[in-house]
Structures are given as C-alpha cells and as structure tokens.
Amino acid sequence: MNDAIFTGCIPALMTPCTTERQPDFDALVAKGRELIELGMSGVVYCGSMGDWPLLSEAQRQEGVTRLVEAGIPTIVGTGAVNSKEAVSHAAHAAEVGAHGLMVIPRVLSRGTSTTAQKAHFSAILDAAPNLPAVIYNSPHYGFATRADLFFELRAKHANLIGFKEFGGADDLRYAAEHITSQDDDVTLMVGVDTTVYHGFVNCGATGAITGIGNALPREVLHLVALSKKAAKGNVTARRLAKELEEALGVLSSFDEGADLVLYYKHLMVLNGDSEYALHFNESDVLSDAQRRYIETQYALFRTWYAQWSAALESAWAAPDTSTS
Numbered sequence: 001m002n003d004a005i006f007t008g009c010i011p012a013l014m015t016p017c018t019t020e021r022q023p024d025f026d027a028l029v030a031k032g033r034e035l036i037e038l039g040m041s042g043v044v045y046c047g048s049m050g051d052w053p054l055l056s057e058a059q060r061q062e063g064v065t066r067l068v069e070a071g072i073p074t075i076v077g078t079g080a081v082n083s084k085e086a087v088s089h090a091a092h093a094a095e096v097g098a099h100g101l102m103v104i105p106r107v108l109s110r111g112t113s114t115t116a117q118k119a120h121f122s123a124i125l126d127a128a129p130n131l132p133a134v135i136y137n138s139p140h141y142g143f144a145t146r147a148d149l150f151f152e153l154r155a156k157h158a159n160l161i162g163f164k165e166f167g168g169a170d171d172l173r174y175a176a177e178h179i180t181s182q183d184d185d186v187t188l189m190v191g192v193d194t195t196v197y198h199g200f201v202n203c204g205a206t207g208a209i210t211g212i213g214n215a216l217p218r219e220v221l222h223l224v225a226l227s228k229k230a231a232k233g234n235v236t237a238r239r240l241a242k243e244l245e246e247a248l249g250v251l252s253s254f255d256e257g258a259d260l261v262l263y264y265k266h267l268m269v270l271n272g273d274s275e276y277a278l279h280f281n282e283s284d285v286l287s288d289a290q291r292r293y294i295e296t297q298y299a300l301f302r303t304w305y306a307q308w309s310a311a312l313e314s315a316w317a318a319p320d321t322s323t324s
Helices: 025-038 057-069 083-096 114-127 147-156 169-180 193-203 217-230 235-247 249-256 260-270 288-317
Strands: 008-011 074-077 100-103 133-137 160-165 187-190 207-210
Touching: 008 217, 025 057, 025 217, 057 074, 057 083, 074 083, 083 100, 083 114, 100 114, 114 133, 114 147, 147 160, 147 169, 160 169, 169 187, 169 193, 187 193, 193 207, 193 217, 193 235, 193 249, 207 217, 217 235, 235 249, 235 288, 249 260, 249 288, 260 288
Parallel strands: 008 207, 074 100, 100 133, 133 160, 160 187, 187 207
Antiparallel strands: none
8 A cells, every 4th residue: 555645744733723712724724735835745634733632523524624625635633532433533534535544542441451452443444444544652642552463453454554653762763673664565654853863764764743843844844854865874964964853852842742732833823823822722821931931942943043054055055175
C-alpha cells in the first residue's frame, strides 16, 4: 500500500474558534491550504492538537470533509472515548476521500489491556481497509504498542503501514530497532517536535508530524530538509540541523506538555492569525508568566534565525576561492 502521505513534514492542525467558541472551519481550511502552499506534504486532523476531546463527532467530521473537499491531503485522527466512535471516524474518512488514518489507542476503559487495544486497533483498520494507517504511540494515552502487537495487527491488516512515535528519543529508537527497520514497507513518523533530527538521522524516519510547524512552518520545513540531507551523510547538513533544532528547543518542547495547544495558538496570534485567540473552554488560557515566557523565547528564536539564515545565504553565495 502506498505510504506517500506519511512522508515529508505534516502539521497537526489546531481548530480555530469563532467568537462563540465554535469551530471556525473556514479558517481551518484557509490555514491548511496556506501550509500546503508553503511546502507541507499534508495535514493531520483531528489529533490532540485539534482538540479532539472537546469537539463533537459531527464537528470533527465536518472539519475532515471541508479539508478534503478543499483538496488538502488529510490524515484523520481516530481518537475517541470508545471504539464505536473511533470506527465512525475511520469509516467517514474513507467515505469522503481522506488520505490516511492516525490510529489512536483506546483510552480510559481497559486502556492498559493489550487484548482490548488489539480489538480496538483492528476495528478501526477494518473500517477503512483502503486507507494507509499508522499507529500513534504515545505514553500520554497510557499504552505503549510494542513490536509483537504491531506485527500481529499488520499480518491481518494490509493498510497498517507504519508507526507514529510520540514517546521521545528512546521510544523512537525502539520503534526503529524493533519495528520499522524490518523492511522498507514499514514507515516511521517522528511525532514530537524535539526529536526531528534524531528521528531522521538515527532512526530512519520518513516524515514528521509537527505542532510548532503551525506557527513556524518555513523554519520547521528547513529543519526537516536539513535532517533528510544529514541522514544521507551530508556533513554540513548534520551540523546545521543540530544548530537549528537546538535553537528551536524551547519552542519545540511545548509539544511535550499538556498546554501545547494553548502555547501554539498563542504563537499563531502573534503571527497575526486572530482566529486562534480563543479556546473552546473559556478557562483554557495561559498564565501571564507562561505568556511572557513563550513571547520572549519566540522573539529570541526569530532574531537568531534571521541572523543564522542570512549568514548561511552569504556563505553559500560567496565565491569558491579554494585551489585544486
């Protein structure tokens, strides 16, 4: 099965709000289209970045429909509090012509049971057998998918073609060593912004799903491009990718925390995207200290990146004065 949708750089879209704290699907589609035009290979909707627990089944599916109808390559998140609803999202994704599935583990009820998770995953994969799918592995969901379960599922579901790892550097290494390196038909996606370099260079990832890339798309695309070159042994790209990832470190680290949507929506507002000023719950706001901290770090990074990228352009434009 073609895994092309799971390559490159893919932002996990956040859901913008109207003044009535309802989903603004016009703004959602506009942002998706803008990010694709900048070079993103697709979008994810509706994962944790899209606030899936706060939206109704109908709202989530309307967002998916609108994105697909706009011609935006869309991977659909299947997170739900029960398998029946997760299956509904997978079936709807197939019905409207979405491009892939992000299969999220069962939560709350029997979430730590391997038997329950196997049945949950199977039901989702069965609901959309022609859509390529990756399992989303995250400790935040309380369950870790290991190699034995992955390959049991893959033996029965040809559409399970990969793994999206959100657990961090050690879990990425495990996935590469025990799951995705078995053959070229099993793909690995970097799922947390702090491990892009590690994922591509040390673990053979084919793509990255990004949160910070919503606010800094050009810079994250730059990091992915450098990491891909570094993975092929390019010495200069290796150094530059490390420099860029280190400079992004604080902003990327918000992707690992509970307030990631609050932080990244605030960065969107700083960029001029006023549709991201509100959250679905009125009480979901950054503290004054949090807001000041991220604003300071954002300004610092943008200043650094402007000088760093200008220096790179100058160096590449300089004539070669070496002699043979």
